[in-house]
């Protein structure tokens with residue numbers, strides 16, 4: 001059990017971190033997609049939970065993996081990593097990696113692993129990140145305007161807001177939040193004297209927003225945009241997906257849960273491209289006469305009504321699953 005972190009010791013855990021829990025979304029469906037054979041004695045491979053969070057998916061996977069299997073758990077978040085380290089203390093199959101899942105090839109190779117049997121990712125933020133106001137993700141709870149998943153690296157949103165110009169800020173709100181009133185909101189944000197409070201920022205956005213929708217806080221899309229931007233969420237997802245082409249063994253399985261259309265569209269298009277036989281540009285294989293398909297029969301699964309009733313945060317989740325074919329390794 002190893003911890004990889006450039007500056008984990010410098011990062012501080014929130015004093016409230018132990019108070020917050022996470023209801024795992026699409027738990028059985030995701031684990032079944034990665035491990036179709038549910039008999040633990042036969043599941044000996046190497047698996048990755050790319051977004052450990054509080055370990056809901058990991059714990060069920062571990063129940064279904066044999067004693068010889070390995071599970072590498074990854075998260076950017078210092079508090080998630082603290083929970084993962086506790087799990088690893090009691091289960092020798094677990095290896096903990098504090099890094100972005102965009103760096104999976106290099107983080108896995110540090111553990112002597114080049115290919116794996118299954119990868120799951122449950123994208124976005126965890127409930128503890130949202131519910132702990134001091135993390136700055138929520139427009140409903142007061143705290144510093146931080147929004148970093150990895151508080152040991154990068155700059156908080158407050159610092160970025162000090163530096164950014166109106167026009168770049170508006171572009172971010174539009175691109176990552178699909179906020180149609182981005183210019184007006186960006187101007188209002190840039191007129192603020194300081195960015196010390198999420199509630200103050202949310203109030204300024206609310207006042208600048210001309211078109212409030214029933215049941216939705218007017219700052220929802222702007223907060224989403226700033227969070228996605230500061231954490232490079234879409235860039236990380238693209239790199240992660242591309243890496244699965246070489247990381248997954250033939251017949252290896254991929255399961256990705258997303259919570260908004262910007263992510264889901266990318267996953268869908270990636271799987272479609274590689275299920276129709278697009279050849280990765282950097283693959284040094286002789287071009288076969290027939291183009292290989294990397295994924296067989298991708299599927300999209302939504303949470304059941306019962307799950308949404310039980311955990312309303314699951315309502316926007318989509319699980320996309322795919323099985324890596326062995327075609328690229330065959331000579332046609």
Ligand SMILES: C[S@@+](CC[C@H](N)C(=O)[O-])C[C@H]1O[C@@H](n2cnc3c(N)ncnc32)[C@H](O)[C@@H]1O
Pocket residue numbers: 022023024025050051052053054055056057058074075076077080099100101102122123124125126127149236237
């Ligand atoms: C929805 S939660 C996962 C919850 C988890 N499946 C569970 O059952 O507890 C998403 C987690 O992914 C992490 N995360 C998001 N983007 C990441 C990235 N690029 N690299 C590593 N971790 C990331 C977040 O810090 C968060 O802890």
